[in-house]
Amino acid sequence: MRPLALVLPWLPLVACGGDAPVCHGEQLFGSPTTATGLTADQCGPTCTCNGTPWTAPTYTTSDADALLAWQLLDPPALLDADPYAGPAPAPGNPDAVCAVVIDPPGSRSYRLETFGSETAARQAGALVTHFDACGQCSSLADLAVYMRYPDLTAPVRQCAVDHLNDSPEVNRQCLEALGFTVPCAQIWYFNTVATRDACAAPCFLAFNEPYHLPDGTLNECLQCDEDHSGPVFKAFAGRTRRNTGIASSMCRPCSEVRPLVHAYP
Secondary structure (H helix, E strand, C coil): CCCCCCCCCCCCCCCCCCCCCCEECCCEECCCCCCCCCCCCCEECEEEECCEEEECCCCCHHHHHHHCCCEECCCCCCCCCCHHHCCCCCCCCCCCEEEEEECCCCCCEEEEEEECCHHHHHHCCCEEEEECCCCCCCCHHHHHHHHHCCCCHHHHHHHHHHCCCCCHHHHHHHHHHCCCCHHHHHHHHHHHHHHHHHHHHHHHHCCCCCCECCCCCECHHHHHHHHHCHHHHHHHHCCCCHHHCCCCCCCECHHHCCCCCCCCC
């Protein structure tokens, strides 16, 4: 893979005591497809972060495959209940990062550890793999899925549709077939159920519609998912495409993006 440049060392730290990079841009951040409903003038993989233009890399199948050679020593515990049964957890430390700690050094095995800041992770010799605390989807195997599928909306939704009347286990097996680890497939499954329960009407109407309206906002189904299911998902999953620096077919404001380049030794 590419030379090690996991966190861009030339990005200055944020002023006012914060450590997470601040990004902005005139267009939305993403990698539009025909399903997106936006043009390249409205959405693209470039933002300006801490005053420096940054473009998300395009990862290849080989990049994703290489991540599968790594062994996670401390996988997250499986969820024993639906996290949507209660309120979303309170927001955590906004500067927190989830980082890979290679153990032992020079091997292809690793632990995941939440650090209070990007700086703290780098000083400990750890490799930041996403911003925000570690969660159910923080593994490198799950990162490989995000690399492999710039559009996860369609296959995850198809699993929900194909297995609407099947058991949770069958639905999760469909998600695992995409490459998700079991812990990550669990939170994706619970997310689809929560969205189905809260957003059935707008999602039925928007099933074949582009992800975005012409003005760049999400369609009613995806906005409903964002509002009702997003907070719990982000709190439990840990990794999202936005906080991982991956451009997807759902375009987001640059202010929600965190610039990372993934290349592990």
